[in-house]
Amino acid sequence: MTTSVVETKGRRLLPRWRDYGRPRELVVRYLLLLLVLGLTVGPLLWQLLASLKGTSEDVFGADATLLPHHPTLRAYRTVFDQVPVWSYIRNSLIVVALSITSQLVFSTTAGYMLSKPAWKGRKAVWVVLVASMMFPFESIMVSLFISIRDLGLVDSLAGVWLPGFVGAINVLLMRGAFLAVPREIEDSAMLDGANEWQRFKYLYLPSAWGAIMVVVINTFISAWDDFLWPLIVLRSESNMTLTLGLSRLQSSSFGYDQRMVMAGSVISVIPVLVLFVITQRWFYKGVSSGAVKI
């Protein structure tokens, strides 16, 4: 295990695997990565590949193969023909955009204040926030819906968005990230005459970049995947969100095509996965000066 500078220099043209660590450790790492890959994605693979199967192929049973013999995008075309997918996607994106905006603004401001020791009542606020996460949604569903009705927001995207206005979980997440910002930096900023808002904006927010990304992805998924609540609030086809619209592909009373259900699932996952691929590098990198704390 000698990694001399000379040797590295001599093989500059080859991929510089050595930079990533000792070979044995690297092999173990990749083996572990592959193992976890099998465990996490493996169970889904068969279902997702089913979406590429043609009508002549079995989806279920012992004769069904993992790989489609004649891969086809027919199922996807049918989904796009049968339901207005683009309109669903637009509605979902509107809810997502609204949620991310409000969640970011208000979870950072609230998280920031909760990370400050200097005011009375913050403990009670913390308790209220934690408590608000403890109920099964079903038991508060009806009273929630009646509030939305009283606000005149039935069958509107705003009604879908409102309960996801700002979530306790994100506030706690941001609070933890802000707690990790060293106090000394703020002290000097105060000396420089920065006011509360300036310190928040120029000092704290940039330090909590990683946690902010986590809030973004969390919010995206919750808003994108939510099913029961949009189902209760929305009525018109033109207002339906993607998860809601695609759920009609599984009508049980007149039978349904497994391949199309799977195709619908793939369609709904792709945008989130793309967002994740784009943001994942920041989860880790951006937080060198921040951390998640409760």
Add this chain to the structure above:
Amino acid sequence: MTAQIMKPASGAEARTSAPGPAPSRLRRLAKAALPGPAPGANGAAMYRRWWLPWLWTAPAIGCAVVFGVFPFLNTVLLSFTDAKPLGGAAGFVGLDNYTRMLQDDDFWLATRNSVLYAVVVVPLMVLLPLMLAVLVEKNLPGIGFFRSAFYTPVLASSVVVGLSWQWLLADDGLVNTWLEKAHLIRSAVPFLSDSWLILLSAMGLTLWKGLGWYMVFYLAALGNVPKELHEAAQMDGAGAVRRFWHITIPGVRQAMMLVGTLTGIGSLRVFTEIYMLGSSTGGPGGADRTLPFYIRDVGLDPITGNAGYGSAVSVALFALTLGLTLLAQRLTKEDES
């Protein structure tokens, strides 16, 4: 007890709020010059404009009260009545619902399942995603692919997940086929018909779906662990496992507490996983019903439900969640000191 949770965690903050020495000269100067925090009774600073913190937190408080606390108080009120899910006249019945609950075997079974769920899932959910985060933390070639792939179970719709897991766990499913091929078993393991195994399988499903979600939390937290510590330990000959226990874990302790709290709350609210693997009865004989499942059966059924009784069970669920959260916080604190 709760106060302990909120005890400032970082050294810097603990210093400012601790009673004792007068603030430094710098601090005093700063305070004189700025409309920022002013010194409070025990050294904790107070805002001159007392409403400022409330203004900043108002949306979050409002949301929590309207969508969390208010419905909950409504639930508490209902638990003293015999209200029906579809409304109509509700009569006050005092503590009847609560006395019925204490004598209800099905309630205790559901409580046992929920507690068991939390006890098994929480420690694993705190540790496994952390290990996963450590595994994908390093910027290796292709790591973005692995991170995203590990995250896909979070995104998979419940239809896909349900079908996938049944395909894995059926009597002639993938797991049983492999076990038989390896000559480890002679007849199929009844993952989907034995009530204990259904509960365990549901826990596995929860873990599988939550791994990626919390991996992301930990990735954000791991950035805070100083690289120098790892390098120093490596020089001293500490292996990966030892470094994980002695450097990584203490470094992300706070994140672990957050994950522990969230998964604790989450696992006491488990419903979907049980429904997927045990269908509408909640396993054979209803033996795998959790508290939310039981609330649905006794409280939310539109024809024979009793919202009053369901609310009483909801209140019990709430108390249980709060109790376990506080207990866990206290245990971790004691462990620390």
Add this chain to the structure above:
Amino acid sequence: MRVRRLTRTLTCIAALSLATAGCGLSGGGSGDGGATAGGCKVDKGNVGSGKLTGEVKGTITFQTTNLKKDFGGFFNGVIADFQKAHPGTKVKWIDDPGDNTFTSRTVADAQACTMADVINVNAPTATALTKAGYLLDVGTKDPDASKPFVPSFWKTATFPDASGKSIHTTLPWYTGGVLLTYNKDLLEKAGVDPAKPPTTVFGLFADYEKIAKAADGKYFATMANPVWRIPADFDQMNIKVLSGDGKSAVFADDPRTTQWVAWMAKLYKEGAMPKDSLSSSNDPSTLYSQGKVAYGSTNPSFVRFVKQNSPSVYAKTAVGQQPYDALGVASAGAPQYISVAATSEHAPVALAFAEFLTNAENQTAWCKDPDVVIFPTTSASLDDPFFQKVTGTDPFSQARKLVADQLKTASTNQTNLSPAVQNAIVAQVQLAMQGKKSAADAVKDAQEKANELLKQGS
């Protein structure tokens, strides 16, 4: 010290919020003595006795359950025809995805007084909404409403209101019917004659047993989860499940219930059903399509499903009469209903549209749609040659004719169990099938649990 301060703060918050909650609670309810349905204020004409009067003019919403994707053209046509026949009306069509949250979602809708004016409901939802008074009593509001329907359908399509009185809050719409579907090859291998389906439920069970013996674990007779058979089997055997007023369970009083459970336990033990299907939500479609289960689902749409998805198994599929057993007539399956919301602001329009949609002409037209295997509930429609024409030995057409014939005398007196009560009974039967309880104990406990739920709900 700190704890005490916290407690004080919490108490303050609690008191404050309680005050708010109090306001919220007292805000609802009836105001100035006007008419109400459920918790909603409604037009006086919508409730109480007396024919519904008023002008057929205004805009209503019409809610179906996941039909837009496949039948958009048909319903848009019906809506256009109605609007043409009644100038000044407008029907807004919305389509619910109709998954397993349908009932709870509709109930939330009703409580918020925002339910669609004309709504497609199933029996459990109709039961819940009628009990709470959210549906218009069409029998009273239009005494002529019954005319087009098959008398047996109309007579049995009633639901109890809050006082337990049976009222007509629904118009029968379409139904799937019930029949046996089976794989001829697998039956013949076990020595069961596919041409002579049994006439009793226990006879059918005996056939299952023969199949289990011949199969030796390679295939199965049927699925294990009793949820597919309760209460349908009990109804067919004419076992009284609930008392007349629906307020208590009485099925344990009939010795045949215990025999039925004992049969199920025996069949499960002998391998007539896949072991992992005991508490699974999978119906037989998948396994049947693979030739691994001898008996398929009991609705005619299933034959169509097999035809589309598994041509080789379809070639071996035959249909037969569901055992009439003690009931003596066929069951109409689980019909779909059309109801009018009592909270409708334009009830005359809503009622007119509901009747228009379910009239013989429109029912026949839809049931002839090649994409459906459903049957109308109006007398004139069932006589239509379409349902009588059988081409060759095609099981699909056989199924159509068989059910159309049955439906003229069919009974819809399917017991309406609440999902919770059904689950409670099913759970006890599962325990007996696992051998954890004797059949007699399971039936006794099932009745006890069911009664507990019925009592808390009344």
